[in-house]
Amino acid sequence: MTKLGRLYPLLDGVQLPDNLPYTQVSTWELKFLCLLGRQHLTGQGRVVELGSGGGGSTYALALGLRESPVFDETTGRLHAYDFFHVGKGTFATEKFFTSGTKPADGNSFLDDFRDRLEPFLPFLEIHAGDIWQTSDPDDTTSIEFLHIDIAKTARVFRCVSERFLTRLVPGSVVLHQDFAGPRLPWLHHSTGALLPYIEIAGPPIRSTLAFEVTRPIPEDVLKRISEDDYTLDEKLALISAVQDRIDRDHTGGIPFKSVLELAKAYVAHYAGEHKRAWSIADPLTSDAYLSRTRADHFEQLRTAYETDRAATPRVSPVARLKRLVGKG
Missing domain, CATH: 3.40.50.150 (Vaccinia Virus protein VP39)
Incomplete structure (x- = not known):
């Protein structure tokens, strides 16, 4: 101890x-x-x-x-x-x-x-x-x-x-x-x-x-x-190293491994990598504690991802194929 x-x-x-x-x-x-x-x-x-x-x-x-x-x-x-x-x-x-x-x-x-x-x-x-x-x-x-x-x-x-x-x-x-x-x-x-x-x-x-x-x-x-x-x-x-050291709080009420996983999503979010942030956060939406206490966090990360996605020009399969052929 x-x-x-x-x-x-x-x-x-x-x-x-x-x-x-x-x-x-x-x-x-x-x-x-x-x-x-x-x-x-x-x-x-x-x-x-x-x-x-x-x-x-x-x-x-x-x-x-x-x-x-x-x-x-x-x-x-x-x-x-x-x-x-x-x-x-x-x-x-x-x-x-x-x-x-x-x-x-x-x-x-x-x-x-x-x-x-x-x-x-x-x-x-x-x-x-x-x-x-x-x-x-x-x-x-x-x-x-x-x-x-x-x-x-x-x-x-x-x-x-x-x-x-x-x-x-x-x-x-x-x-x-x-x-x-x-x-x-x-x-x-x-x-x-x-x-x-x-x-x-x-x-x-x-x-x-x-x-x-x-x-x-x-x-x-x-x-x-x-x-x-x-x-x-x-x-x-x-953050993963910290996850290896702690689990739940002393009352058993807060699942810190999940909390820290969501913190990782915010590291990516603050770096402007919203797709990566949401890929980390999305699986956590099924976590009972996080879904109950951090719904606004998920909404923030999801909105940033969707906004970023909507702003990214989409390339059609045909155009993508022409690019590949051109490179060849």
């Missing part, structure tokens, strides 16, 4: 407060965050949450840190990054406001976040705004814990990979909260590239994959990840 895997049997015993802030993270994931803070993290390296949202996950992690026998609140810091406002490109919901709806006079829920996290403000450092602006490109401080719930676009993931993954060291713990999201394949093929240097904790905890860095990650690997320097076929192979 892995070091992180030893926390799994403790999940059922975690009691979360009833007044936990609204979050889109599942109860299982919140319990795991609390356990990590209480049982595993020390605060000796940076403790970083990318994508704090309404504060539920931040609260669970901070609560665990407060209950830790080794975390020192006077020197340790929990760094929370987010836009902290709703609007185009933020992927935030109005439920992050205390009222549950956006007020007429603004779109920032930063004050609501501060109010909810008030008990932990002495050791909570908030970074509000675009992560490209709020993160320091010159910061090389090692990261002990990295919770990634912000990489909804390739642009943001590049910032994550350039400024945060490069600071991982042996012992660093990483949580990919969106690992069940096929539209975010950069999470999956980058994990495949990291496999020789990490140890996956165990089955994903709902949509979260947890792993610990066990060997120094070579600079050239990190550079290729941040620069997206992999061919389509290389990315598919890297």
